[in-house]
Amino acid sequence: MDFTPIIDGFGIVLQPTNLLYCLVGVVIGMLIGVLPGLGPAATIAILLPITYGIEPVSAIIMLAGIFYGAQYGGTITSVLLRLPGEASSVVTVFDGFAMAKQGRAGAALGIAAIGSFIGGTVSIIGLSVLAPVVAGYALDFGPPEYAALGLLGVLLVSTVGNGGKLKAIIAAAIGLLIATVGRDSFTGAERFTFGNLNLADGIDFVPIAMGLFGLGEILYNLEENHKKVHAPAKVTKVWPSRQDLSDSKGAIARGSGIGFGLGVLPGGGAVLSSLVAYAVEKRRAKQPERFGRGAIEGVAAPETANNAAATSSFIPLLTLGIPANATMALMFGALLIQGVQPGPQLVDTHPDIFWGVINSMYIGNILLLIMSIPMVGVFVRILKVRPAILAPITALITMLGVYTVNNSVFDIYLVIVFGVIGYLMKKFGFDPGPMVLAFVLGTLIESSARQSLLIFGGDPTGFLTRPISGTILAAIVAVAIFPLVRRAIRAKRGEPAGAPAPTEASPAPVPDRETTEAK
Amino acid sequence: MTNVRTRTRIASVAGAAALALALSACGGVKTASGGGGDASGGSDYPTKSIEMTVGASAGGSSDLISRAMSKGMGQSLGVAMPVVNKPGANGALVAKALQSAAPDGYSIAIQNASLFAITPLAVSESEAVKVDDFDIVYGVSRDDYVLATNPKTGWKSIADMKAAGKTIRYGTTGVGTGAQLNSALTFATAGIKATAVPFDGGAPNLTALLGAQVDVSTMQVGEAIENIRAGKLVPLAVFSADRVKFLPDVPTAKEQGFDVQVSQYRFITTPKGTPQAVKDKLVEAAKKTFATEEYKKFNEQNNLTPLEIPGSEVATKLKADLESNTAKLKEFGISLASNS
Known part of the structure; x- marks a missing residue:
């Protein structure tokens, strides 16, 4: 491997102008990550016109900074306000918010920052070394593999969340149903659109997430207000204790690997990776019932994984010219505006951009770590504001944020509708998490499965004969059957003393009813 | 508390911006209602910023072309020409919005041929967008x-x-x-x-x-x-x-x-019934943009072939394309919708 271009790349990043743009990018990123409703995709879209006048390398460095900076910032609202700004922060809510309620918000944010830094850095190193190699591997993932991955994701959905398992499945089923709204992309037929053109492309993720989590939570809190103090009094220790660090060590290591691996896949791995990382920790844990009640691994794993995935999602863009998600699509657009065509030749034709962007991430991650530890205290003060003041402001910013994504008033109505649904779900003890995640995976499963069948000429055994999809399907079967088998064996041997007899189907050792908050 | 103040300020700035947008939108409607009987017939056009909508999200080729054109035309007309992305339904959302906008030249869009000549073959009659519902101002470029x-x-x-x-x-x-x-x-x-x-x-x-x-x-x-x-x-x-x-x-x-x-081609459209004087000014601005080195370079970089022809020719071409596409599909018994 020739290291000259990499070193030249550092030379480019360390120019004062580029350092400044990197700093501007990560600060904006963190800020919009904290402001619920305004995601990196919307921000980059808004800033796109500004990049006309900036040097290509500087522009991309800034935009990249916004993207991964937002991953840091999103954690803060997930933990403190139970408002995930991005789909990839949804699972952080479960334990992050629980920790905040126990007064351990500082430790949660601290470990998330550390995990994000490690995950991001591991991923950048991977990006530097593997970018050229991974190109070929990513392409082996065709529709059959995505269909199988999506199924695995839905299976995992039922193990996350802190409502009952049955409620999680109901919520997930509704999520899958909502995913079918819109024009059938195979036949052009309208499904559940009621002749409304706004629904022709289906429902966007943003209004659903903002409604269910954002507005729903605000409404619910208004009701709960007089009963209890919602916000933790203060964040005492931002730096996690030695115990916290040793608890999350493994989670961070595994999260880095999972995030890097899944983030590379075109189609967007940040959501899946945070979900998988969380589920893996929960499965490995000696006391899985701690999850959903403030387990620090439950924050460390998904936060590490989503940052690692955010970074590695640059691989398909920079090596193949394939945007892995909406934000990468905007990056693609930004490069095109600058007259740079991302593709397999980018590393040869524009090594300055290729290595400049990658190396800027090392610097950006260090800047973020330096900023987030002391600044956490600043952000935490938001929580001291009375909900009567904070709630309307958050609601307003949410609405504005949703509007700016597509300039669509219809999306505002959607947020209100899903806000009411989210409120009712919370009130009746349903967790909106599985619904949102199933919604995200629903479209992927449907279109990939149908594409696969077209490719196979209608023969479903094709899923089993392809090596990767076959392996994933085998894993699904194993994951689904294993707990049943274990239960059967246990039943044969007689219930071990101390363990309560599971009366309802509860394959995974999930704490069932007792965690249902509303009761 | 300082933080709260900052947040409040951000919110109020954003709120003010939204209010300004809303006000300017109202203004547009008002101008329009009086526009029909306006004696000037658009001779003093433009007096305020012109909104160019794009039926695709930021970053795609439709968006890039709209931005390149709005930059050049805005400079030439001496007003701002903000590009607003309203993605959805292959551009049909923008088409519907433009159709019902005031024909005063302050709402324009660059639209795709496929929406008029191909999509109607795959969707229901009520959803199909028709050429005659718009004034086509000028052709822009072709994408093969x-x-x-x-x-x-x-x-x-x-x-x-x-x-x-x-x-x-x-x-x-x-x-x-x-x-x-x-x-x-x-x-x-x-x-x-x-x-x-x-x-x-x-x-x-x-x-x-x-x-x-x-x-x-x-x-x-x-x-x-x-x-x-x-x-x-x-x-x-x-x-x-x-x-x-x-x-x-x-x-x-x-x-x-x-x-x-x-092929895919794009052209500038305005709502039906836009005064001729307004369209002439838009054509003039478009031609000036086409002539700039910057725009020519943009076409090269994005592999676009200029299709700078009058709107009437574009309309004829669109209708001919729709007819020939319909006929060919019939001849071979192909249906785009049923995926055969």
């Missing part, structure tokens, strides 16, 4: 389609593909797109058995072809060109009357004996 394969297949031409003697799985960028129409017509004319695999847009379609998940794909030249140059894709044919200058070595489908030539 290329049929490409993965090098693993070893094919170099449409004939090679036919000689393979198997059912071809071809990727398209979606139902009712030029990519789908070109492929379907080619396979029908050549008598090749084929199954369409629709993907949600250009990027997944390209990925599937690079990974040899499908045998061939049709996509816009700009989407494929980097991979063609890198040798990761082999072009089989371009679907245009003459060879595309960005891919001079690639024969057209017609040269290979299959008369299929559907």
